[in-house]
Amino acid sequence: xxxxxxxxxxxxxxxxxxxxxxxxxxxxxxxxxxxxxxxxxxxxxxxxxxxxxxxxxxxxxxxxxxxxxxxxxxxxxxxxxxxxxxxxxxxxxxxxxxxxxxxxxxxxxxxxxxxxxxxxxxxxxxxxxxxxxxxxxxxxxxxxxxxxxxxxxxxxxxxxxxxxxxxxxxxxxxxxxxxxxxxxxxxxxxxxxxxxxxxxxxxxxxxxxxxxxxxxxxxxxxxxxxxxxxxxxxxxxxxxxxxxxxxxxxxxxxxxxxxxxxxxxxxxxxxxxxxxxxxxxxxxxxxxxxxxxxxxxxxxxxxxxxxxxxxxxxxxxxxxxxxxxxxxxxxxxxxxxxxxxxxxxxxxxxxxxxxxxxx
Amino acid sequence: xxxxxxxxxxxxxxxxxxxxxxxxxxxxxxxxxxxxxxxxxxxxxxxxxxxxxxxxxxxxxxxxxxxxxxxxxxxxxxxxxxxxxxxxxxxxxxxxxxxxxxxxxxxxxxxxxxxxxxxxxxxxxxxxxxxxxxxxxxxxxxxxxxxxxxxxxxxxxxxxxxxxxxxxxxxxxxxxxxxxxxxxxxxxxxxxxxxxxxxxxxxxxxxxxxxxxxxxxxxxxxxxxxxxxxxxxxxxxxxxxxxxxxxxxxxxxxxxxxxxxxxxxxxxxxxxxxxxxxxxxxxxxxxxxxxxxxxxxxxxxxxxxxxxxxxxxxxxxxxxxxxxxxxxxxxxxxxxxxxxxxxxxxxxxxxxxxxxxxx
Ligand SMILES: Cc1ncc(COP(=O)(O)O)c(C=O)c1O
Ligand SMILES: Cc1ncc(COP(=O)(O)O)c(C=O)c1O
Ligand SMILES: [Mg+2]
Ligand SMILES: [Mg+2]
Ligand SMILES: [Mg+2]
Ligand SMILES: [Mg+2]
Numbered sequence: 112x113x114x115x116x117x118x119x120x121x122x123x124x125x126x127x128x129x130x131x132x133x134x135x136x137x138x139x140x141x142x143x144x145x146x147x148x149x150x151x152x153x154x155x156x157x158x159x160x161x162x163x164x165x166x167x168x169x170x171x172x173x174x175x176x177x178x179x180x181x182x183x184x185x186x187x188x189x190x191x192x193x194x195x196x197x198x199x200x201x202x203x204x205x206x207x208x209x210x211x212x213x214x215x216x217x218x219x220x221x222x223x224x225x226x227x228x229x230x231x232x233x234x235x236x237x238x239x240x241x242x243x244x245x246x247x248x249x250x251x252x253x254x255x256x257x258x259x260x261x262x263x264x265x266x267x268x269x270x271x272x273x274x275x276x277x278x279x280x281x282x283x284x285x286x287x288x289x290x291x292x293x294x295x296x297x298x299x300x301x302x303x304x305x306x307x308x309x310x311x312x313x314x315x316x317x318x319x320x321x322x323x324x325x326x327x328x329x330x331x332x333x334x335x336x337x338x339x340x341x342x343x344x345x346x347x348x349x350x351x352x353x354x355x356x357x358x359x360x361x362x363x364x365x366x367x368x369x370x371x372x373x374x375x376x377x378x379x380x381x382x383x384x385x386x387x388x389x390x391x392x393x394x395x396x397x398x399x400x401x402x403x404x405x406x407x408x409x410x411x412x413x414x415x416x417x418x419x420x421x422x423x424x425x426x427x428x429x430x431x432x433x434x435x436x437x438x439x440x441x442x443x444x445x446x447x448x449x450x451x452x453x454x455x456x457x458x459x460x461x462x463x464x465x466x467x468x469x470x
Numbered sequence: 471x472x473x474x475x476x477x478x479x480x481x482x483x484x485x486x487x488x489x490x491x492x493x494x495x496x497x498x499x500x501x502x503x504x505x506x507x508x509x510x511x512x513x514x515x516x517x518x519x520x521x522x523x524x525x526x527x528x529x530x531x532x533x534x535x536x537x538x539x540x541x542x543x544x545x546x547x548x549x550x551x552x553x554x555x556x557x558x559x560x561x562x563x564x565x566x567x568x569x570x571x572x573x574x575x576x577x578x579x580x581x582x583x584x585x586x587x588x589x590x591x592x593x594x595x596x597x598x599x600x601x602x603x604x605x606x607x608x609x610x611x612x613x614x615x616x617x618x619x620x621x622x623x624x625x626x627x628x629x630x631x632x633x634x635x636x637x638x639x640x641x642x643x644x645x646x647x648x649x650x651x652x653x654x655x656x657x658x659x660x661x662x663x664x665x666x667x668x669x670x671x672x673x674x675x676x677x678x679x680x681x682x683x684x685x686x687x688x689x690x691x692x693x694x695x696x697x698x699x700x701x702x703x704x705x706x707x708x709x710x711x712x713x714x715x716x717x718x719x720x721x722x723x724x725x726x727x728x729x730x731x732x733x734x735x736x737x738x739x740x741x742x743x744x745x746x747x748x749x750x751x752x753x754x755x756x757x758x759x760x761x762x763x764x765x766x767x768x769x770x771x772x773x774x775x776x777x778x779x780x781x782x783x784x785x786x787x788x789x790x791x792x793x794x795x796x797x798x799x800x801x802x803x804x805x806x807x808x809x810x811x812x813x814x815x816x817x818x819x820x821x822x823x824x825x826x827x828x829x
Contacts (some may be wrong), residue, residue, distance in 0.1 A: 114502040121707060129504045132808040136492040143473040143788075145488045148710065150477050150791065183542035183668070184689060189701035191687035208761055215688075242811045302704055307506040309542070309668045309706030326581045328550035329574075330543060333802050343544035345661055347668030348480060353506065360601055429502075432509065 115253035115454035118432030119260055119405060119445045120282065121302040125360045126351070132469045146352055151345050155464045156365065157350050159267075160341060166358035170367055171291050173314065180313040181351050186281045187215065192326075193254070193277050193296055194220035196333050199323040202251035204277075205229045207270065210237045210259035212439060220254070220266065223325075229253070236263040236439075240400045246272040252295050252319075253379040258283035259399045260303075261436040263393075263407030263443065264400045269293055275319070283404050284312065285361055286448060287371035295319040303404070304448045306354030309347045355382055361448060370448050377446045377455045384459035390414060390466045394441060409441040421465055430454075474813035478619055478764060478804045479641065479789030480661040482590065487715045487808075496709060505711055512702050517702060518711050525717035529726055530650050531675065539672040539692065540700045540710050545640045545659035548670065552580035552636050552655055557690050558682040561610035563636075564588045566629065569596045569618035570797060572640055579613070582684075588612070595798075596621040599759045605631045610656050611678075617642035619662075620795040622766030622802065623751075623759045628652055634678070642763050643671065644720055645807060647732035654678040662763070663807045665713030668706045720807060729807050736805045736814045737762040743818035748822070749773060749825045753800060768800040773828075780824055787820045789813075 116123040139146035140155060149156060164179045173179070182188070193216075198204045204222055204288035206217045220226050227250070230241035237259060246253060253274045258265040260282040269276065275295040286301040289295070296315045302308040315333050329335050335343050361370060381402060385393050385408045394407040410417050421442070425433045435441040444458055477480040498505035498513060508515060523538045532538065542548070545674040547700040552575075557563045561583055565576045567590035579585050586609070589600035596618065605612060612633045617624040628635065634654040643658040650656070655674045674692050688694050694702050720729060741760060744752050745766045769776050773805040773813040780801070784792045803817055 112502065117620075118507065121507055121510060121704065123507050124504070129506065132506070133495040136488055143471065144475055144790070147491070148475050148480055148482050148486065151480060151623070151667060152796075163537065171590055183547075183704045183706070185542065188542075188689045191689065195687075210590060219689075222687065234582065300704060305684050307708055308510060308704045309623065309709055328578055328581065330547045330578075344544045345480065345659060345667045347542070347709065349666055350668055350706065413569040419666060432505065437511075462795055 112429045115428075115430045115457050116432055116450070117430060117444045117446075117458065118188045119303075119443055122413055122445055122447050123449045124306065124357055125449045126453065128360055130350075130354060130469065131356050135352060135450065136349075141344055147349060149414040151342060156348060157342075159355050160346065163351055163355035163358065166355065166362060167312065167314070169362060170171060170285060171289060171314070173291055173319060176316055176318065177291065178315050178333075178337045178359070180315065180336045180338060181346055181354075182311045182313055183309070183347055185311055186279055187213070187296040188389070189279070190216040190219035191222070191271055192331055192333070192384075193298065195325070195327060197277070197295065197319060198224035198251055198321065199325060200224055200305055202405050203227055205246065205250040205253040205274065207231070207241060207253070207255045208239060209256050209264060210234055210262045212252075212259065212261070212281070213256045216256070216279060218255055224251075232264075234360055235396065237264065238394060238396045240264050240266055241470075246270060246274065248272045248467045252277040258402055258404050260405050261439055263395050263402045263405045265402035265404065267383060277464065283402075285358070285367060286374050286404055288367045299393050300349060301354050304348070304357075309350035310354055313434045315462050366373065373452075374446060374448065377452055378406065379454065380455045380459060381406045381446060384462050388462050388466050390417065390469050391462060404446060406441075406444045407441060408443075417469055420469070424465050425458070428457055430461060432457050433458070438440060473790045474787075474816050475791055475809070476789060476803045476805075478662075478802055479659070480667050481804055481806050482666065482808045483716055484713070484719045484808045487712060487719055490715050491708075495708075497537060506708060508688050510701060510707055515707060516701075517546070518605060518714050519705065522710055522714035522717065525714065525721060526671065529644060529720060530648060530673070532650055535675050535677065536650065536673050537692075537696045539674065539695045540705055540713070541670045541672055541695060542668070542706055543671055545571070545638055546591045546658055548638070548655060548657040548672065548678075549575040549578035549724065550581070550692055552657065554684070554686060555581040555682065555689060556636070556654065556678060557583035557610055558581055562586055563603065564609040564612040564633065566590070566600060566612070566614045567592055567739055568599060568615050568623060568761065569621045571618065571620070571635045571640070572613075572615045573637060575613055577613070586671065591623075594755065596623065599623050599625055599754045604627060605633065609633045611636045613637070618763055619764050620798060622754050622761045622764045624761035624763065626758055642761075643761060644717070644726060644729065645733050647726045654794060660713050661711060662804075663716075665716050668709035668710050672714075672780075716808075732811075733762045733805060733807065736809060736811055737765065739811065739814045739818060740765045740803055740805060743821050747821050747825050749776065749827050750821060751813055763805060765803045765805065766798075766800060776828055779828070783820055783824050784817070785805070787816055789817050789820060792817070
């Protein structure tokens with residue numbers, strides 16, 4: 112049976128990427144060696160790293176002011192590394208609190224300098240993206256989480272400010288075009304739209320660095336990795352290779368504008384299935400804040416007893432990963448780049464069939 | 471043609487591990503999904519993580535005093551993380567300087583507390599393991615690099631001291647039994663004997679932690695990862711899986727005593743080929759310090775012109791990765807667990823044939 116993988120991350124990647132990655136583990140480019148056993152300084156792997164960097168630049172339209180890094184440690188390491196490299200007692204980091212990941216970023220930053228939470232949707236259990244709040248002058252940066260994987264909200268427009276942004280784009284990078292010039296730094300754990308777990312993308316504006324006085328361990332200083340082209344030490348070879356293959360697929364399939372069209376069509380189908388269905392409710396307050404990547408929904412009040420039967424029917428139809436994040440419950444259908452519209456239709460049909468039976 | 475991979479790291483892994491890893495990228499355990507697209511919190515992956523931890527404990531005979539962590543960032547991140555978590559101004563870290571990696575560990579530690587280099591072989595270009603030096607009392611720990619990947623030296627006996635050791639075992643972990651009770655902390659980048667690049671093993675004695683006063687970012691505090699079983703955030707799924715497969719292979723092939731016998735036989739063959747050959751010289755001063763993992767050698771003085779022709783003959787015979795580290799030149803044959811004696815014989819034969827032609 113064909114599987115439809117709605118997992119929030121690690122998540123679906125294009126099928127041809129899995130095929131090529133499996134082959135590279137057996138024999139990389141006809142070398143007679145596995146990709147896993149060759150030197151990260153071999154011409155064969157440095158070509159991969161170069162191509163991955165060029166694809167990131169190309170797809171996002173990055174100017175020369177930016178550097179592209181492939182690091183380790185996940186987006187969670189960027190929560191503190193951004194502040195460690197950009198913030199000190201002379202400055203102030205502004206943060207918008209739109210979910211658990213934003214909250215962790217705020218917590219980690221506080222150790223490195225003054226932090227001001229300029230807006231938060233915490234009081235409404237993060238069911239909206241705050242809008243219309245004043246943004247103070249003189250912030251070192253304004254940190255946002257562009258897509259809130261757990262709560263199913265997403266920025267459709269960037270905050271209006273002259274201050275440069277720092278953004279956690281873990282769950283919507285490469286899903287649509289971005290005005291990258293607005294950012295000092297963008298980071299993303301690869302394991303949604305970009306690749307498998309084990310590599311973290313960092314895009315940083317060179318002129319934002321070197322302004323804090325503190326000691327930074329060599330491995331935590333972005334400048335180390337800029338100078339050494341992400342090869343100061345052994346980079347995560349296989350995760351980078353699979354990311355490169357995935358970005359090649361994005362480009363071959365029309366780039367970010369094409370991804371956006373594809374993703375919006377899937378989201379439309381998914382939210383229509385939720386809204387039209389009498390057994391299910393979306394969790395996000397306003398339609399405009401709904402994530403194109405992660406559609407979160409619940410059973411209507413009083414029918415929570417149908418939780419397990421619904422997940423069972425999903426599994427029977429080959430739809431996996433539909434369970435919501437353990438911290439919020441309910442359901443979540445993640446609709447990353449690699450997912451087809453047909454798979455979303457399968458889930459919509461399951462919801463419909465379920466309602467025929469139980470409503 | 472069969473390839474004989476003498477690369478220093480990323481390095482050769484057992485052939486069946488490559489086969490199983492490739493299959494898991496296509497379809498993991500018959501799930502109909504790639505290992506790369508499943509949640510790190512799925513029962514299928516947590517079983518992998520558990521088995522990997524149990525194998526590490528089992529193979530090394532770890533007591534309950536120790537925790538086993540699978541982290542990101544490479545051994546290079548451990549250079550500072552060890553000191554950040556264990557050392558402060560009230561203590562003193564002792565270091566033995568036996569090569570470039572030791573020197574980096576010393577440099578990174580200095581930011582976190584007093585550091586004393588108790589012995590160094592730097593003056594002789596790191597061609598020996600220091601012995602018979604006094605070790606001061608009252609050290610917080612004594613840091614050693616058990617195998618010096620670049621210079622081809624290896625500790626055959628641990629320093630005599632009651633102080634607990636901290637060790638970089640990146641290039642000889644799982645190659646022989648270790649008296650683990652002597653250590654407060656052991657770390658190793660996976661990409662030699664344990665797995666592919668992208669995961670770092672840390673073994674830490676619980677009672678060594680929590681003694682420094684400084685703020686430690688959540689992701690850099692070993693206690694975070696202990697509490698969350700290496701899943702505080704998304705772990706490097708595929709590198710951990712391949713490491714688990716490799717450790718299974720080590721166990722199925724007799725464990726660390728069997729690895730030791732196997733590795734010593736290969737090293738004996740390799741060093742005999744070097745010593746008996748009039749064109750080549752070993753680089754390590756005393757036979758007892760020679761690494762069982764990385765055999766370093768040079769052309770004899772005056773015949774450096776033969777450098778390129780020798781590497782060419784190696785490649786023709788399928789022997790790859792024989793070039794020495796870019797910082798020292800010469801040659802290096804790495805003989806990790808997964809390498810067969812037959813492959814070492816092929817290299818020895820190449821050296822012999824080369825000498826027949828040129829000596
Ligand atoms: C928006 C966002 N930020 C951060 C993270 C944490 O990423 P990592 O597990 O790579 O540390 C996640 C993980 O799902 C996420 O969705
Ligand atoms: C002994 C030793 N320590 C540390 C390192 C650095 O490891 P990593 O590249 O994982 O940071 C290496 C790499 O070869 C090594 O051989
Ligand atoms: Mg969230
Ligand atoms: Mg509805
Ligand atoms: Mg060395
Ligand atoms: Mg000789």
